[in-house]
Amino acid sequence: MKNGQKALAPESAHEERLICGLFSRKHGAQFILSGIAHVHSTHFGKKDSCVQATKSALNTDHLPEYVWEKHNKIFTLTLKDSLSRSEVIQKVLNHPEAIGKKRMEERVSLVLEELLSNGFYHAYSNRTGKNKYQRTKAAHLTDKEALSLRFAFTEDGIFIEVTDQGGKLTFDEVASALSRCYDRGGKQIEDKESGAGLGTYLVLEAVSHLKIVVTAGVSTVVSCWISDRMASNHADSFSFNFFQKSKI
Amino acid sequence: MIPSDKFKFEVIDQGSTKKLLLKGVIDEDSTFESILKLSSPLVLNFKDITSINSCGIRSWVNFLKDLGETKVVYEECPPLIVRQLNMVPSFAGTATISSVYVSYVCDNCEAEKKILVDADKFRTKQSLQIAESFPCESCKEGEMELDSHPKQYFAFVK
Numbered sequence: 001m002k003n004g005q006k007a008l009a010p011e012s013a014h015e016e017r018l019i020c021g022l023f024s025r026k027h028g029a030q031f032i033l034s035g036i037a038h039v040h041s042t043h044f045g046k047k048d049s050c051v052q053a054t055k056s057a058l059n060t061d062h063l064p065e066y067v068w069e070k071h072n073k074i075f076t077l078t079l080k081d082s083l084s085r086s087e088v089i090q091k092v093l094n095h096p097e098a099i100g101k102k103r104m105e106e107r108v109s110l111v112l113e114e115l116l117s118n119g120f121y122h123a124y125s126n127r128t129g130k131n132k133y134q135r136t137k138a139a140h141l142t143d144k145e146a147l148s149l150r151f152a153f154t155e156d157g158i159f160i161e162v163t164d165q166g167g168k169l170t171f172d173e174v175a176s177a178l179s180r181c182y183d184r185g186g187k188q189i190e191d192k193e194s195g196a197g198l199g200t201y202l203v204l205e206a207v208s209h210l211k212i213v214v215t216a217g218v219s220t221v222v223s224c225w226i227s228d229r230m231a232s233n234h235a236d237s238f239s240f241n242f243f244q245k246s247k248i
Numbered sequence: 249m250i251p252s253d254k255f256k257f258e259v260i261d262q263g264s265t266k267k268l269l270l271k272g273v274i275d276e277d278s279t280f281e282s283i284l285k286l287s288s289p290l291v292l293n294f295k296d297i298t299s300i301n302s303c304g305i306r307s308w309v310n311f312l313k314d315l316g317e318t319k320v321v322y323e324e325c326p327p328l329i330v331r332q333l334n335m336v337p338s339f340a341g342t343a344t345i346s347s348v349y350v351s352y353v354c355d356n357c358e359a360e361k362k363i364l365v366d367a368d369k370f371r372t373k374q375s376l377q378i379a380e381s382f383p384c385e386s387c388k389e390g391e392m393e394l395d396s397h398p399k400q401y402f403a404f405v406k
Binding site for chain 1: 299301306327328331358
């Protein structure tokens with residue numbers, strides 16, 4: 001925690017897994033590692049609209065719809081071939097509505113690459129429980145495995161959402177990956193065939209808001225909002241929300 | 249030019265040192281074996297690197313380990329490389345950073361400009377000499393403002 005900046009204590013049992021205040025992403029990762037699934041770093045404290053949305057969702061067991069998810073024009077693409085990643089990224093970057101977003105290209109490209117790669121190479125398992133698709137080869141998903149990409153452009157940022165049909169990701173995996181990466185020590189990069197283990201960390205560093213919704217065995221929905229002035233304005237403002245939904 | 253799908257480099261012989269103009273994408277398919285064979289101090293120019301992903305970062309860090317004691321200088325690092333320097337300390341290893349690009353955006357017309365900044369302007373965190381703004385040449389009305397917080401952008405400086 002930075003000097004003079006505190007995390008605000010939860011007000012009710014519902015909020016035990018929510019923390020808000022003003023802190024760095026590194027400190028946010030420490031909260032996440034301690035089991036807190038809803039981390040909001042904001043200059044506005046509990047009055048922040050995102051915090052309010054999370055709080056109301058925790059009290060009602062419904063998923064919140066954050067401001068950055070509400071758009072009239074959301075575009076959708078479906079992906080089955082991992083080799084189409086770069087083509088899809090270019091489609092988003094060169095979209096007619098992306099005018100004026102050039103300064104965000106690097107971050108948008110990185111976020112899309114990591115989210116789509118996670119979808120292709122980490123969302124599906126074979127019978128032995130290992131990743132069905134190997135990182136060293138092209139992945140060709142079946143219809144039931146196809147990834148869905150939704151994106152929208154606003155005046156001040158870009159909304160991106162990637163959905164897989166595996167529902168394999170767990171909160172503990174995310175927490176330990178973020179903790180390992182923010183330690184920035186010798187174990188920051190993993191030596192696994194499936195990847196370097198940096199993806200979620202790179203995404204959290206590049207976005208203003210990150211929301212993960214997992215329905216075990218059904219789907220993982222990762223959505224984020226990338227602010228066009230994130231670096232210069234309110235650099236410490238961000239949110240992380242992990243929701244575990246029950247299978248219907 | 250050494251042929252490769254997404255990652256390429258051009259070698260410029262500078263006597264005892266070789267300068268490599270790196271181009272394209274660094275990802276899981278990138279191999280750096282032909283650079284290892286050069287066996288001389290290297291100046292790596294990142295100006296034309298367009299993208300790097302998490303597996304590319306790992307490949308690069310392993311490449312640096314394979315270089316061992318070879319003296320390495322990074323020059324003309326664009327923001328996407330500076331981002332890696334800040335997030336993944338081993339991405340630089342023992343390399344010296346000689347220059348980086350800093351992005352500016354006009355507060356009036358949104359014009360963008362990348363300015364190359366030499367290491368003498370960011371030798372220590374305490375002595376950063378980075379202009380926070382300057383008049384926009386495009387619209388002649390606005391101010392080109394730094395597109396990042398200077399201390400965060402230069403977090404890689406020791």
